Amino acid sequence: MFEKVLICTDFADGLHRLANFVSSFGLAGIKEIVFLHVVPLYEKGIIPRVDSEKIEQAETRLTEAVGENITDVEVKTVVQSGKAVETILKVAQTYKSELIILGSQSRSLLTEKLVGSTMVDLSRQTRVPLLIVRPQLIWAYTCEELALRCQHLFRSLLIPYNGSQVADYLVQQIKHLAEKEPGKFFQQCKLCWILENSDRPRITQKILPQQANETLYAIKADLESVNLQVDTEIREGSCVTEFLDIAVMADISAIAVSSGTMGKLQEWLISSFAAEILRRSWYPVLFFPSQNS
Known part of the structure; x- marks a missing residue:
C-alpha cells in the first residue's frame, strides 16, 4: 500500500518505540521509514534560535531507538529545528513520503480552537495521507502486540459512506x-452507511435503506474487482455513535475517512463526521486529505 513512510514523534507520543519493529513494517510492504523529531526554536531572547543542545539529545535518542537495522527496510532519522507543520511538510517532500504517521491525543473542538492541532494544519496543506494513532495504545501495547500491529x-x-462527493473520493x-498489490497487504474492508434518524430539516432528500443498499452493492462489486473482501452494513441512528459501535465488533486494523471541511471555517461552525471520528476514535485513523486541499 505505502512504501515510503514518515513517522513523526515528539517522544511523548511513544512513536519512537516503532523503531523496534522495522521488520514488521517490512512485512506490511513498507520499504523506507523516516523517523522525524522537530525541536522547537529556542525563543528566550529577542531572536529565536536553533536549540543545538536539544537537537543533539534528540539525535542520540532516535539513533539509539533505531539501533542497527538488519532488515531490507531502509531507515533514516531526521532531527530539525523549527515549526512542526512546516518541517513535516518539508521532510515529507524531501523523502517523497507516501504516508505520514502522527500521534494525537483525543481532544474537543474547543481545545483545537484554543491550542490548534498539527494534524488539522497538515490536512489543509498536504495531499499525503495521514495515519493518526493514540499514544495511549502505543504505550500500552506489548512488544508482541506492536509487532502484529505494525505487520497488519x-x-x-x-x-x-453516505453518498457524498467526499465519500466517493474516499472509496x-x-x-x-x-x-497496487491486490490481496497482499490490504485484504478486506467494511462499508458502513449510517442513515441519520434526526428530525432536523434537511436540504437533500432522505435516503431510504433500499437505496443505500443498492448503492453499497455497486461499490462492493467495484472494490471486489481489485481482489478486496468487502462487507457492508446499513444502520439508522447517530452517525458517529453508530459507526464507532460497528468498529468495536468489526475486527479492523484502522478506520479510513476523508473530509472536505477539515480546518476550514465550516469545521469551526459545525464539526464534520471525519473530525469527530478523529477526536473520539481509539482506533488508528487513516485520513485522506480531500482533493481540494
Whole structure:
C-alpha cells in the first residue's frame, strides 16, 4: 500500500518505540521509514534560535531507538529545528513520503480552537495521507502486540459512506491502494452507511435503506474487482455513535475517512463526521486529505 513512510514523534507520543519493529513494517510492504523529531526554536531572547543542545539529545535518542537495522527496510532519522507543520511538510517532500504517521491525543473542538492541532494544519496543506494513532495504545501495547500491529497496519479498513462527493473520493482512494498489490497487504474492508434518524430539516432528500443498499452493492462489486473482501452494513441512528459501535465488533486494523471541511471555517461552525471520528476514535485513523486541499 505505502512504501515510503514518515513517522513523526515528539517522544511523548511513544512513536519512537516503532523503531523496534522495522521488520514488521517490512512485512506490511513498507520499504523506507523516516523517523522525524522537530525541536522547537529556542525563543528566550529577542531572536529565536536553533536549540543545538536539544537537537543533539534528540539525535542520540532516535539513533539509539533505531539501533542497527538488519532488515531490507531502509531507515533514516531526521532531527530539525523549527515549526512542526512546516518541517513535516518539508521532510515529507524531501523523502517523497507516501504516508505520514502522527500521534494525537483525543481532544474537543474547543481545545483545537484554543491550542490548534498539527494534524488539522497538515490536512489543509498536504495531499499525503495521514495515519493518526493514540499514544495511549502505543504505550500500552506489548512488544508482541506492536509487532502484529505494525505487520497488519492496513489489513482491514472500516469505511464510512453516505453518498457524498467526499465519500466517493474516499472509496476511490481505497480502490487505488488496493490496486497496487491486490490481496497482499490490504485484504478486506467494511462499508458502513449510517442513515441519520434526526428530525432536523434537511436540504437533500432522505435516503431510504433500499437505496443505500443498492448503492453499497455497486461499490462492493467495484472494490471486489481489485481482489478486496468487502462487507457492508446499513444502520439508522447517530452517525458517529453508530459507526464507532460497528468498529468495536468489526475486527479492523484502522478506520479510513476523508473530509472536505477539515480546518476550514465550516469545521469551526459545525464539526464534520471525519473530525469527530478523529477526536473520539481509539482506533488508528487513516485520513485522506480531500482533493481540494
